[in-house]
Amino acid sequence: MKPQARADGLVVQELEDETLVYDLGNHKAHCLNRAAAAVWRLCDGTRDEAALARLLGKELADAVDEDVVRLALRDLARARLLREPRSARPRVSRRRLIQRLGQAAALPLVISIVSPTAAQAATCGAPVSPSACNAGAPGAVGCCCNNSKICLAGGSGCAGARC
Amino acid sequence: MSYGREIGVRVNDPQVLPRIESLLPPGWKPSPSPVVRRLYSIFVGGEGPRAGMRRLHLAYANTLRIARSADLEAALEAFESDLRLYIAEHARRRVFVHAGVVAWHGRAIVIPGRSFSGKSSLVAALVGAGATYYSDEYAVFDARGRVHPFLAPMSLRGAEGERPTRRSPESLGARPGTRPLPVGLVAVSEYRHGARWRPRRLTPGQGVLALLANTVPARERPAAALAALQQAVLHAPVLKGTRGEAAEVADLLLENLE
Numbered sequence: 001m002k003p004q005a006r007a008d009g010l011v012v013q014e015l016e017d018e019t020l021v022y023d024l025g026n027h028k029a030h031c032l033n034r035a036a037a038a039v040w041r042l043c044d045g046t047r048d049e050a051a052l053a054r055l056l057g058k059e060l061a062d063a064v065d066e067d068v069v070r071l072a073l074r075d076l077a078r079a080r081l082l083r084e085p086r087s088a089r090p091r092v093s094r095r096r097l098i099q100r101l102g103q104a105a106a107l108p109l110v111i112s113i114v115s116p117t118a119a120q121a122a123t124c125g126a127p128v129s130p131s132a133c134n135a136g137a138p139g140a141v142g143c144c145c146n147n148s149k150i151c152l153a154g155g156s157g158c159a160g161a162r163c
Numbered sequence: 164m165s166y167g168r169e170i171g172v173r174v175n176d177p178q179v180l181p182r183i184e185s186l187l188p189p190g191w192k193p194s195p196s197p198v199v200r201r202l203y204s205i206f207v208g209g210e211g212p213r214a215g216m217r218r219l220h221l222a223y224a225n226t227l228r229i230a231r232s233a234d235l236e237a238a239l240e241a242f243e244s245d246l247r248l249y250i251a252e253h254a255r256r257r258v259f260v261h262a263g264v265v266a267w268h269g270r271a272i273v274i275p276g277r278s279f280s281g282k283s284s285l286v287a288a289l290v291g292a293g294a295t296y297y298s299d300e301y302a303v304f305d306a307r308g309r310v311h312p313f314l315a316p317m318s319l320r321g322a323e324g325e326r327p328t329r330r331s332p333e334s335l336g337a338r339p340g341t342r343p344l345p346v347g348l349v350a351v352s353e354y355r356h357g358a359r360w361r362p363r364r365l366t367p368g369q370g371v372l373a374l375l376a377n378t379v380p381a382r383e384r385p386a387a388a389l390a391a392l393q394q395a396v397l398h399a400p401v402l403k404g405t406r407g408e409a410a411e412v413a414d415l416l417l418e419n420l421e
Binding site: 011013015016017018019020022024027029031032033111113115116117118119120121143 | 366372377381
């Protein structure tokens with residue numbers, strides 16, 4: 001298996017030790033730590049896991065277990081940052097790897113969020129009416145309804161937590 | 164004109180104009196252009212043509228009806244809410260993040276959070292402790308990551324289901340901010356009764372994600388948003404945790420910028 005990183009439909013922003021990736025297709029934003037970002041950059045479709053582990057070790061100036069690469073590939077695939085969905089799984093879990101390698105710093109980590117719509121990120125003013133909530137009126141989602149419950153997305157009505 | 168966007172408002176009753184003017188975004192100014200991007204139409208209802216019949220108050224944004232209510236105030240609030248959302252999403256050269264902002268010793272403390280996360284009460288506590296008021300609704304970032312004041316009245320919630328009360332920063336003894344500032348601290352907090360503020364520090368990348376989760380134009384302009392937010396957290400710690408009463412946390416946050 002020679003994974004290849006996705007390049008289309010992404011906005012990439014490099015930080016000092018991290019890489020931020022925004023997926024324009026599903027509006028998810030990902031934060032890749034140094035190890036995950038390095039694996040992602042190295043995935044050019046010509047390298048297998050052993051080669052990736054060797055090159056990652058050079059980049060991190062430390063020997064890297066192939067399971068670390070598999071963990072990165074699994075996380076990157078879950079975040080849909082690879083061209084093909086990956087079926088191979090790491091032989092050990094992240095927890096086992098931390099126990100085995102003794103430090104979490106070199107382990108890859110991908111943190112993801114779903115980017116909010118404008119209305120989700122907006123401020124709520126006065127309580128919205130249940131009818132406005134059910135109709136999906138602009139700015140109603142996430143606001144307090146007359147019945148003192150949060151207006152849920154997708155026409156689910158005033159049925160969220162108390163507000 | 165507000166943040167580079169032309170807005171039009173028309174009404175069927177000129178008596179409501181002063182009230183509408185009070186609901187326009189901070190810093191708005193009249194525009195000579197007859198062409199607007201968004202046209203609001205406010206129809207004030209009242210007595211109908213027959214006895215016992217009342218016309219409802221209506222508000223439209225372009226052709227979309229945003230309010231239909233027997234309560235004029237509810238229709239006007241829908242207008243204000245939609246207008247602010249439109250400006251926040253489409254402002255030129257600015258990135259609006261749903262957050263409270265105060266300034267302390269020349270740097271901004273940014274408190275991102277959704278509605279009901281308690282950020283307005285934390286802003287009020289910080290202002291009460293002597294911080295300069297910048298906003299309790301939006302952190303307005305420029306491309307260099309500096310925060311600009313968004314000086315709308317402070318919105319304080321009362322009992323469940325009640326309308327928030329609005330108070331000018333000056334009435335709370337606050338000094339309003341005037342100039343853009345670099346960010347000194349980002350505090351991602353959520354109120355929980357009895358909780359103690361023991362935050363963990365996020366990495367810069369995680370900090371950008373925390374801000375992006377509250378960014379109005381995140382989907383509309385992700386590249387600009389990421390670039391501005393990256394600049395914002397370049398030299399500012401991002402702390403995340405649950406907190407108890409606002410007054411207790413306010414002092415701890417200000418100590419971070421001493």
